[in-house]
Amino acid sequence: MSSITSGRRPGRPSKAEAGDTKAALLDAALRLFAQKGYAGTSIRAIAREVGLSESVLYAHFAGKQAIYDAAMSLAGPQAADVALDEAPDEPAAFVESFAARLLAAWDTPRSRQVMSLVSRDGLIHDETLAAGIENVLGHLAEVFARWQSEQRIRTDLGSPDDLAYALLAPIAHARLLWLHGEATQAQRERARDRIQAHAALFARTLTR
Incomplete structure (x- = not known):
C-alpha cells in the first residue's frame, strides 16, 4: 500500500508498527533489567537488544525511568x-x-x-x-x-x-x-x- 492510500507520509511508520516497536523495546528492557538490574542496563543495550538505534528508542521513551514507569503501569x-x-x-x-x-x-x-x-x-x-x-x-x-x-x-x-x-x-x-x-x-x-x-x-x- 502506498503512503498516499494509507494516509501516511513516506518513511513514517504506521501506528501499529510504532506500537510494536514500543512493545518490543519495553520487553527487551524488562529482560535486561531482570538479568542485569536497572542500574546495570544501559539505553544502548536496550536498543541493541531489538536491533534498533538509541534515537529510535528515544522516540518512544524519554529514558530508562520512562521505561520503568511504563512497565509498572502495565504489570x-x-x-x-x-x-x-x-x-x-x-x-x-x-x-x-x-x-x-x-x-x-x-x-x-x-x-x-x-x-x-x-x-x-x-x-x-x-x-x-x-x-x-x-x-x-x-x-x-x-x-x-x-x-x-x-x-x-x-x-x-x-x-x-x-x-x-x-x-x-x-x-x-x-x-x-x-x-x-x-x-x-x-x-x-x-x-x-x-x-x-x-x-x-x-x-x-x-x-x-
Missing part, C-alpha cells in the same frame, strides 16, 4: 485497578473474581520480569510501586465501606482499611515468592493454589 499494582473495575458487585463473587483477575495479570512473562526487577534492585519500596499499592488499597476500602454500610458483609472483622489489606497482602506475598522472572512451573502453580485458597477463605469469612 505493577495498577493491574489491580482493572481487576476491581471488572469485578462483580456481590461480595463473595467480587473477592474471588478480583483474586483470579489479579493472578492472571501478574502471571505473565512481563509481570514476572517486573517482580524480578523490583526485587533485584531493591525497588520494592520504590515510590511508584508504593503509590500504586496505596491506590489499590484505597479503592478496596471504599468497596468494603459501602458493603458494611449496606450490611452486606460482616462489620466485626475490622475496618474497611483492615479488610482491604487483609485481602491484598497475601496475594502480593504470593506474587513476591512465586511469580518472579525465574519462577518454575511448580512455583507458579503454588502461587495459583495459594491465591485461590486465600480468596475462597476470605470470601467465606467476609459473608458468613
